[in-house]
Amino acid sequence: MIVLKTLEEIELIRESALLVSKTLGMLASEIKPGVTSLKLDSLAEAFIRDHGGIPGFLGLYGFPNTLCMSPNQQVVHGIPNNTPLQDGDIISIDCGVKKNNFYGDHAYTFEVGDVDSATKKLLEVTKESLYKGIEQLVVGKRTGDIGCAIQQHCEAAGYGVVRDLVGHGLGRKLHEGPDIPNYGRRGAGKAIKEGMTVAIEPMINLGTHKTVQLKDGWTIITKDKMPSAHFEHNIAVVNGKPELLSTFSYIYEALSIHSEEEAPFKRV
Secondary structure, three states, rough: OOOOOOOOHHHHHHHHHHHHHHHHHHHHHOOOOOOOOHHHHHHHHHHHHHHEEEEEEOOHHHHHOOOOEEEOEEEEEEOOOOOOOOOOOOEEEEEEEEEEEEEEEEEEEEEOOOOOOHHHHHHHHHHHHHHHHHOOEEEEEEEEHHHHHHHHHHHHEEEEEEOOOOOEEEOOOOOOOOEEOOOOOOOOOOEEOOOOOEEEEEEEOOOOOOEEOOOOOOEEOOOOOOEEOEEEEEEEEOEEEEOOOOOOHHHHHHHHOOOOOOOOHHHO
């Protein structure tokens, strides 16, 4: 079900989304060879609670942790553990927060130490595709326009676009309508409407688009065990155009990265 939001509700979602953004920014300084995903998970839970939020994933659908931590060939839904991160790894960190009865939910794929050039390029193109998708979130277009923009950008680089998992609406529930696939046909899908609040999240593989679920019932990996990248933002449709509710700026501040990528989608 698609639930259109008032401006007041959008501001509450923004507050939850920004707590996710700040949590990811805090974690950015902690990600290094030797640290475990379980340690990062513990830091995130404490940070969220200390800032008046509730971990949005913990216990939801039975998930056992605060963060979905998915290194290397893991696409999404990886469970934190005590295996130390290694130099050259990448790790997708997907975080959810519930605050004031609304959810925020977004993700960033981090480099651990020195990452090879092919994997760096995968991360770069995947993040570019996120903004290609966001550009299409305007009244008068459809969800297929979002997926088509993401798919074309990533497949032009030779990457596999995951079919089994999609973006989604969010609000009082973590997962609301509409589904937003990262592939599709222009002019197809649900109409974009004023007041929509969504999570757009390209999941892009260095090799095949095909995935496999592990026996833990959660972790999704690439079928060919090649690396996968995942980036996610929360966005509202305001005055007919996309407006970012989340930001990677806290991550970039921690990592001393300069970027203007979010500028076209910020509130004026």
